Amino acid sequence: MSKRTTIKDIAQVLNISTSTVSRALTDRWDVNPDTRRAVLEVAAQLNYSPNPISLSLRKQQSFTIGVVLPEFVNSFFSEVIIGIQNVLSAKGYNILVAQSNESFTIEKKNIELFENNRVDGLMISVAKDSDDISVYESLIEKEIPLVFFNRVPENVAVSKVIVDDRKWAFKATEHLIKQGCRRIAHLAGRDNLSVSRNRKQGYIDALKAYDMPVDESLIIETGVQMETGVVGAMNLLKMPLLPDGLFVVTDPVAIGAIKTLKKSGVRIPQDIAVVGFSESPAATIIEPNLTSVQQPTFEIGTAAAKLLLAQMSDIKPALQTVILDAVLNVRESSMCEEFRKKRG
Amino acid sequence: MSKRTTIKDIAQVLNISTSTVSRALTDRWDVNPDTRRAVLEVAAQLNYSPNPISLSLRKQQSFTIGVVLPEFVNSFFSEVIIGIQNVLSAKGYNILVAQSNESFTIEKKNIELFENNRVDGLMISVAKDSDDISVYESLIEKEIPLVFFNRVPENVAVSKVIVDDRKWAFKATEHLIKQGCRRIAHLAGRDNLSVSRNRKQGYIDALKAYDMPVDESLIIETGVQMETGVVGAMNLLKMPLLPDGLFVVTDPVAIGAIKTLKKSGVRIPQDIAVVGFSESPAATIIEPNLTSVQQPTFEIGTAAAKLLLAQMSDIKPALQTVILDAVLNVRESSMCEEFRKKRG
DNA sequence: CTGTTAGCGCCTTCAC
DNA sequence: GTGAAGGCGCTAACAG
Numbered sequence: 210m211s212k213r214t215t216i217k218d219i220a221q222v223l224n225i226s227t228s229t230v231s232r233a234l235t236d237r238w239d240v241n242p243d244t245r246r247a248v249l250e251v252a253a254q255l256n257y258s259p260n261p262i263s264l265s266l267r268k269q270q271s272f273t274i275g276v277v278l279p280e281f282v283n284s285f286f287s288e289v290i291i292g293i294q295n296v297l298s299a300k301g302y303n304i305l306v307a308q309s310n311e312s313f314t315i316e317k318k319n320i321e322l323f324e325n326n327r328v329d330g331l332m333i334s335v336a337k338d339s340d341d342i343s344v345y346e347s348l349i350e351k352e353i354p355l356v357f358f359n360r361v362p363e364n365v366a367v368s369k370v371i372v373d374d375r376k377w378a379f380k381a382t383e384h385l386i387k388q389g390c391r392r393i394a395h396l397a398g399r400d401n402l403s404v405s406r407n408r409k410q411g412y413i414d415a416l417k418a419y420d421m422p423v424d425e426s427l428i429i430e431t432g433v434q435m436e437t438g439v440v441g442a443m444n445l446l447k448m449p450l451l452p453d454g455l456f457v458v459t460d461p462v463a464i465g466a467i468k469t470l471k472k473s474g475v476r477i478p479q480d481i482a483v484v485g486f487s488e489s490p491a492a493t494i495i496e497p498n499l500t501s502v503q504q505p506t507f508e509i510g511t512a513a514a515k516l517l518l519a520q521m522s523d524i525k526p527a528l529q530t531v532i533l534d535a536v537l538n539v540r541e542s543s544m545c546e547e548f549r550k551k552r553g
Numbered sequence: 554m555s556k557r558t559t560i561k562d563i564a565q566v567l568n569i570s571t572s573t574v575s576r577a578l579t580d581r582w583d584v585n586p587d588t589r590r591a592v593l594e595v596a597a598q599l600n601y602s603p604n605p606i607s608l609s610l611r612k613q614q615s616f617t618i619g620v621v622l623p624e625f626v627n628s629f630f631s632e633v634i635i636g637i638q639n640v641l642s643a644k645g646y647n648i649l650v651a652q653s654n655e656s657f658t659i660e661k662k663n664i665e666l667f668e669n670n671r672v673d674g675l676m677i678s679v680a681k682d683s684d685d686i687s688v689y690e691s692l693i694e695k696e697i698p699l700v701f702f703n704r705v706p707e708n709v710a711v712s713k714v715i716v717d718d719r720k721w722a723f724k725a726t727e728h729l730i731k732q733g734c735r736r737i738a739h740l741a742g743r744d745n746l747s748v749s750r751n752r753k754q755g756y757i758d759a760l761k762a763y764d765m766p767v768d769e770s771l772i773i774e775t776g777v778q779m780e781t782g783v784v785g786a787m788n789l790l791k792m793p794l795l796p797d798g799l800f801v802v803t804d805p806v807a808i809g810a811i812k813t814l815k816k817s818g819v820r821i822p823q824d825i826a827v828v829g830f831s832e833s834p835a836a837t838i839i840e841p842n843l844t845s846v847q848q849p850t851f852e853i854g855t856a857a858a859k860l861l862l863a864q865m866s867d868i869k870p871a872l873q874t875v876i877l878d879a880v881l882n883v884r885e886s887s888m889c890e891e892f893r894k895k896r897g
Numbered sequence: 898c899t900g901t902t903a904g905c906g907c908c909t910t911c912a913c
Numbered sequence: 914g915t916g917a918a919g920g921c922g923c924t925a926a927c928a929g
């Protein structure tokens with residue numbers, strides 16, 4: 210950092226005190242218009258820009274917020290980050306992002322790191338194996354502004370932004386039912402992830418709503434990543450009778466499953482219709498294009514950021530849960546016409 | 554930020570001066586072992602962690618570095634970021650990331666923002682329409698440690714990390730030639746992006762090396778994103794004679810092209826073999842799987858970060874250009890056997 | 898309207 | 914070995 214101009218420099222040039230310079234610069238009322246003009250002019254000339262570090266020290270705020278999420282290689286969380294940045298950058302905040310790689314241990318470490326860095330607030334999407342809520346409770350105790358998004362812990366009183374997974378899993382499954390599927394299987398994520406649990410529940414809700422039997426043997430636990438979909442599909446293939454519909458917890462898992470099914474000569478959607486969840490970019494690349502529930506990633510980010518801003522303001526608002534809506538993008542993997550025809 | 558313990562608190566408890574506490578904490582030699590032990594104990598008890606903001610002010614370093622890149626929704630740059638974080642986090646640096654959305658104007662704004670935030674160093678991958686190198690030169694003048702990666706400006710004396718695009722475009726094209734392709738087209742990015750220029754040059758090099766004519770009409774300018782591949786493919790389809798090979802500047806563009814070609818009944822690789830560049834995750838999802846040049850994303854990040862660390866150290870090293878190697882992942886879109894057979 | 902003083906948390910001379 | 918003093922850049926309370 211080569212020497213930068215400070216208010217002291219400006220004061221020296223004009224032979225006035227630093228406080229006056231400060232006042233002029235921060236646009237306060239009680240300063241002579243002429244003085245202000247002079248200060249502004251010199252400031253511009255010397256290319257002055259206030260040192261945010263000293264401001265932070267003074268104001269006891271870092272103007273930095275920390276975002277902890279499972280990963281950001283898949284576009285889902287990247288898009289959420291963009292939403293977050295959009296809101297928070299406009300308010301002068303810097304955003305630090307850390308990946309937990311789906312590990313609760315790393316998640317804890319990241320949270321601690323951010324605390325030590327004196328972030329003004331924290332936005333968290335929990336790792337898939339997060340179970341100990343005491344970490345979050347301790348943050349609340351310390352009154353660190355906190356918002357969860359997308360993947361939220363249960364039984365913790367916090368503000369959060371979520372998509373109604375249960376509802377949209379219901380819709381996805383309902384869609385399969387309306388396409389004529391009668392034996393619908395589910396590739397489910399692990400139960401400790403609330404998102405997985407809710408999607409499974411929505412699947413069950415739908416079956417019940419349409420008076421269809423809930424067959425536990427048709428629910429196969431996978432994970433949320435592609436490779437687990439391969440294993441899940443192999444389990445499907447082992448069944449004496451292949452299901453005619455498949456609702457999958459996540460697009461990557463669905464894609465892994467589709468690849469495997471196709472390799473075994475299973476036709477999609479003719480033999481089995483498939484619906485995914487979370488709208489990955491690959492949905493429109495794989496063949497057949499994958500029907501998927503699209504979540505409003507950008508809005509998740511902006512909503513969460515706004516919640517955080519509210520929490521960081523002087524008047525602390527009540528806890529809030531924002532529930533965003535999604536969209537079911539119907540594509541070939543579950544397309545009705547050919548499907549019904551070919552099925553006869 | 555609820556009240557945190559400071560060295561003052563520790564000093565008070567032990568009835569010693571803050572300077573002694575500071576010395577004990579920073580592990581200096583000239584402090585009584587007993588005192589140190591006591592300080593450390595109290596510090597642990599009070600859950601002390603040094604305030605990085607005051608440290609920054611004192612040391613005149615922010616321990617923050619800024620990364621400016623075109624976008625991070627596609628996995629390519631995300632992976633680079635992970636590499637960067639891996640090196641820099643270990644050294645206690647925070648990483649701020651900003652997207653330029655391929656706009657030079659935003660890129661400039663981001664750079665300026667980071668400067669004003671007093672980042673200790675800058676890592677840049679330029680937007681596709683960046684042309685005015687004066688911005689970078691001014692950074693150099695201000696002696697701000699600076700490293701470019703992947704997309705680098707030409708005619709600027711800086712340290713950088715790149716993959717030898719020209720060489721690997723050569724290899725990709727050579728691969729097509731060895732597969733028996735005789736009329737190889739190229740979907741090229743815009744010329745102002747060095748990456749695009751170099752890949753085109755590599756393509757031309759290969760043709761020449763194998764005594765094949767360079768036919769300008771077979772070089773179609775697209776962009777680096779998927780949609781432009783659609784347009785590019787439509788131009789190919791308009792040709793009186795469809796080329797039998799296609800080297801594409803980028804995987805997304807290749808995927809856009811493949812989709813379009815397939816829709817028109819063109820068979821890949823039988824009618825036209827396709828090779829992409831940059832190994833997107835979609836390469837193994839699209840059918841046929843796409844042959845692509847895989848760049849070592851993580852290593853690009855780590856190498857660039859290490860270069861930056863070197864520049865930020867006291868002994869400024871000479872400018873360096875690190876050239877990393879890549880790999881050609883051969884897949885169905887250019888697979889030889891069936892290809893040759895079917896072609897007869 | 899403007900200058901003086903003090904302090905945010907920490908480190909580093911300079912004394913003793 | 915330890916304490917006192919000063920300062921990083923800036924602002925806010927208090928005088929004038």
